[in-house]
Amino acid sequence: MTEPSPPSAPPSPEPTGWTGYLAADGYVTELKNELGAVVGEHGRLIFAEGPPRPAAWAQNAWHDPVRIPILSIGDGARALRAIQRNWSLFAVAHHRRARLIEEKLPAVRPKPLVFPAPAPSAPLGSWTLLDPQTIVAAARCSSPFRHGEVEFAENKQAPPNRAxxxxxxxxxxxxxxxxxxxxxxxxxxxxxxxxxxxxxxxxxxxxxxxxxxxxxxxxxxxxxxxxxxxxxxxxxxxxxxxxxxxxxxxxxxxxxxxxxxxxxxxxxxxxxxxxxxxxxxxxxxxxxxxxxxxxxxxxxxxxxxxxxxxxx
Ligand SMILES: C[S@@+](CC[C@H](N)C(=O)[O-])C[C@H]1O[C@@H](n2cnc3c(N)ncnc32)[C@H](O)[C@@H]1O
Missing domain, CATH: 3.40.50.150 (Vaccinia Virus protein VP39)
Structure with a gap:
């Protein structure tokens, strides 16, 4: 009788030496103007060399992102889970494959924040699939909210507008x-x-x-x-x-x-x-x-x- 094969070790992450910046929707040009030289542009996700630079137009910054070579969807999910629990996908390409990896990760579904509740304190990483065999992931981000999107339980009665x-x-x-x-x-x-x-x-x-x-x-x-x-x-x-x-x-x-x-x-x-x-x-x-x-x-x-x- 053959032994079941042990689960393979997750692929090892490699440092990129970059910081990732997610531009506020519609403001990529503004963000690039602030950043100067960049090494990668994927929709509104921009990578630049070195530690974080001041970037007012970034809605979220990805600190110390790593590159993870993957051979399979399972590989990708294992590698991310080995780093930490909570991840949010920012899909820029290979959407179906990225979603299949996402489905194998713990679900993260924050409720709208009831002001003045504090911002969430659990670490929330961000990741993307740059090509079918390469994840780029940052366990630490500047915003505790998914992609810097702060959703509130709105008050539709008392304030006279949404400002x-x-x-x-x-x-x-x-x-x-x-x-x-x-x-x-x-x-x-x-x-x-x-x-x-x-x-x-x-x-x-x-x-x-x-x-x-x-x-x-x-x-x-x-x-x-x-x-x-x-x-x-x-x-x-x-x-x-x-x-x-x-x-x-x-x-x-x-x-x-x-x-x-x-x-x-x-x-x-x-x-x-x-x-x-x-x-x-x-x-x-x-x-x-x-x-x-x-x-x-x-x-x-x-x-x-x-x-x-x-x-x-
Ligand atoms: C975007 S609205 C402000 C909305 C407000 N923060 C709220 O939450 O309801 C901009 C306001 O600036 C005011 N404003 C424009 N010029 C002004 C000035 N010189 N002094 C005072 N208010 C001015 C306008 O009358 C307008 O009410």
Whole structure:
């Protein structure tokens, strides 16, 4: 009687020396502009040599990806499972074969996040099949969410629009949000999605816009509305704020002047501001924001042709 053959050892991963960057949907050109030289481009998945570079337009970064030579679908699944449990496939080619490998991995089906629940803490790797015999996989990624896609259980009643999702995502990614009793300034507040989020934290809100707030937001108890231009507001004319938030529609250069004014005044502790690009992406101003010490610039899953600049 023949012995059953022992399961073969999973194939060994080899370091690539790269970092992988998954561009926000529709923003590959922006990401490549930031990265400079790249070694591979597969749809919106870009590989570049060396350790991670600042890349605001990347929705997820794949750290230390490895190359895994595989002879079969079973080989691929075994190799990934030998590294860790949780994986998400970003398929760029050989879709059927990639799906068959995926079917042999533990299912990962996260539920929509109920804000303000923390982001998931379990490691979630990303992988792709570059050719039928080669997996590229990263056990560690910059985002704990599948492909950087932050899905929330939405509130379809209270906020007047979906802009509130940007602020939910920002606070979730930061692991920080206003605390009860803090003071928030919401510039470009109308109709009031951000003001609603800020108010829900227990903070007080000064909402500034030339346009009116939704009446339900205007009626919130710890909210004051000022009909004014955000640019006309003198920092010394309001009490210092714990959070300055801006979602004003304006050229990024104009927002940069406003932010510098507030930074110089020392009357805002933390900032969350949307840079909104009109037409061409203004990379120069984006770089000027990114260069502000202690700050970060990112493209949220809920951003459009925008970036979110944060300083804590
Ligand atoms: C995208 S909307 C803001 C949405 C808001 N964050 C929310 O969650 O409902 C942009 C706002 O910027 C406002 N805005 C444009 N120029 C402004 C200015 N100079 N000062 C204040 N608000 C301005 C517009 O009136 C508009 O309400």
């Amino acid at each position: 509130y999702l940007k602020l939910w995502e920002t606070f979730t990614r930061l692991g920080q949000r206003p605390q009860s009793g803090e003071r928030c300034l919401d510039l470009g507040a109308s109709p009031g999605g951000w003001s609603w989020v800020l108010h829900e934290t227990g903070a007080t809100v000064l909402a500034v816009d030339k346009a009116p707030l939704d009446p339900r937001i205007a009626a919130l108890p710890r909210l004051e509305y000022r009909k004014a231009s955000a640019f006309a507001l003198d920092p010394s004319a309001v009490e210092p704020v714990d959070w300055l938030c801006s979602d004003v529609v304006c050229y990024p250069t104009r927002l940069l002047s406003l932010v510098r004014r507030w930074l110089d005044s020392g009357r805002a502790r933390r900032f969350v501001c949307t840079l909104k690009f009109q037409g061409e992406t203004d990379h120069e101003t984006a770089r000027a924001f990114a260069a502000i010490p202690g700050s970060q610039l990112m493209h949220l899953f809920h951003n459009k042709h925008e970036l979110t600049w944060v300083k804590l």
